[in-house]
Amino acid sequence: MAGRKTEEEVHSVSRSSDPPGPGEDSSSQSSDAPYPQDLRSVLVTSVLNLEELDVDLYRGTHHWVPHTQRLFGGQIMGQALVAAAKSVSDNLYAHSLHCYFVRAGDPKVPVLYQVDRTRDGRSFTVRSVKAIQHGQPILICQASFQVLQTSPLQHQFTMPVVPQPEDLLTAEELIQRYLRYKPDLTENAREGLNKLLANEVPIEIKPVRPAHFHRLAPAEPKRLFWARARGYIGEGTMKLHCCVAAYVSDFALLGTVLLPYSEYKAYFTASLDHAMWFHSTFRSDEWMLYECESPWAGSSRGLAQGRLWRRDGVLAATCSQEGVLRVKPVTHTSKL
Numbered sequence: 393m394a395g396r397k398t399e400e401e402v403h404s405v406s407r408s409s410d411p412p413g414p415g416e417d418s419s420s421q422s423s424d425a426p427y428p429q430d431l432r433s434v435l436v437t438s439v440l441n442l443e444e445l446d447v448d449l450y451r452g453t454h455h456w457v458p459h460t461q462r463l464f465g466g467q468i469m470g471q472a473l474v475a476a477a478k479s480v481s482d483n484l485y486a487h488s489l490h491c492y493f494v495r496a497g498d499p500k501v502p503v504l505y506q507v508d509r510t511r512d513g514r515s516f517t518v519r520s521v522k523a524i525q526h527g528q529p530i531l532i533c534q535a536s537f538q539v540l541q542t543s544p545l546q547h548q549f550t551m552p553v554v555p556q557p558e559d560l561l562t563a564e565e566l567i568q569r570y571l572r573y574k575p576d577l578t579e580n581a582r583e584g585l586n587k588l589l590a591n592e593v594p595i596e597i598k599p600v601r602p603a604h605f606h607r608l609a610p611a612e613p614k615r616l617f618w619a620r621a622r623g624y625i626g627e628g629t630m631k632l633h634c635c636v637a638a639y640v641s642d643f644a645l646l647g648t649v650l651l652p653y654s655e656y657k658a659y660f661t662a663s664l665d666h667a668m669w670f671h672s673t674f675r676s677d678e679w680m681l682y683e684c685e686s687p688w689a690g691s692s693r694g695l696a697q698g699r700l701w702r703r704d705g706v707l708a709a710t711c712s713q714e715g716v717l718r719v720k721p722v723t724h725t726s727k728l
């Protein structure tokens with residue numbers, strides 16, 4: 393029978409003394425290895441691989457749909473950026489995008505992306521993209537591209553010092569441990585965790601402080617986790633890596649707002665807008681540290697900000713998102 397472990401034991405990486413449980417072998421061995429080239433990321437082969445219907449008109453399909461049964465905002469943003477990037481030349485690089493999520497995306501039908509070539513300048517080029525379902529916009533997005541330019545003005549914050557991904561467990565490994573070592577989990581919690589395990593999220597993550605990440609204890613509204621696209625992407629183009637990063641950047645960002653409020657559970661959360669700035673080159677299929685924090689919440693809304701760090705300490709991108717969060721008090725003693 394599964395023994396009860398302390399929170400710290402459940403979360404710690406133990407490569408030698410802790411025999412892997414059923415289904416754990418392959419993930420714990422492979423989670424830090426680079427992906428083999430034949431295991432291409434579904435983000436590249438499917439999600440961000442838009443079908444061209446006409447000039448500046450594309451169709452995108454879905455891969456993973458969150459339990460809310462509305463389309464994942466990161467998918468819509470990533471696809472919108474793909475559509476925008478197709479209309480700019482190869483010497484232009486995305487440096488920012490600004491999006492409003494105006495309607496919930498319907499997972500039952502594809503999304504159309506209509507690109508408007510707003511402006512082509514000498515340094516900057518701007519595109520507006522409308523994502524459409526059932527004849528109505530679900531997202532409006534503006535993306536701006538720039539030719540590469542050098543400047544003596546260069547600074548950035550310093551990356552937080554955290555454990556390396558090799559010393560941390562993936563979200564799936566953590567869930568397997570909760571299920572194995574926490575026999576007092578409620579049926580609801582157990583069912584929820586099993587559903588999470590069955591999810592095919594095309595992003596791999598390694599929380600730095602799992603108890604905070606999973607809201608097991610109240611914490612300041614700050615979340616740190618390593619993230620990368622699941623599967624191989626390769627050098628590719630920066631355009632593509634920016635689109636993948638836009639996808640990844642919407643993951644677990646808004647939830648940061650909820651971290652101090654363990655006495656409440658959210659019954660409705662949705663991102664209202666999302667802005668992103670790209671600062672340097674990076675590979676979205678290599679581990680990047682996502683540093684998320686929420687400076688403010690009020691009026692059923694919360695603001696979350698995120699920084700994506702390259703492993704070598706270079707700031708790759710910055711994000712800002714506001715979302716609606718409707719909560720109600722937790723009424724039962726939940727173990728998760």
Ligand SMILES: CC(C)(COP(=O)(O)OP(=O)(O)OC[C@H]1O[C@@H](n2cnc3c(N)ncnc32)[C@H](O)[C@@H]1OP(=O)(O)O)[C@@H](O)C(=O)NCCC(=O)NCCSC(=O)CC(=O)O
Pocket residue numbers: 458462463464465466493494495496497642643644645646647661662663664716718
């Ligand atoms: C946020 C919006 C719902 C707009 O809110 P509105 O309140 O104006 O919309 P609405 O009037 O249609 O109401 C939607 C639902 O909220 C309820 N509702 C509205 N106002 C309420 C209030 N004050 N108190 C309680 N409930 C309220 C309505 O009854 C309805 O419920 P009912 O439906 O029961 O009748 C919409 O802009 C939207 O869906 N945008 C898309 C958001 C999105 O999909 N983001 C990307 C995915 S989120 C993501 O990717 C990030 C993440 O998950 O972390």
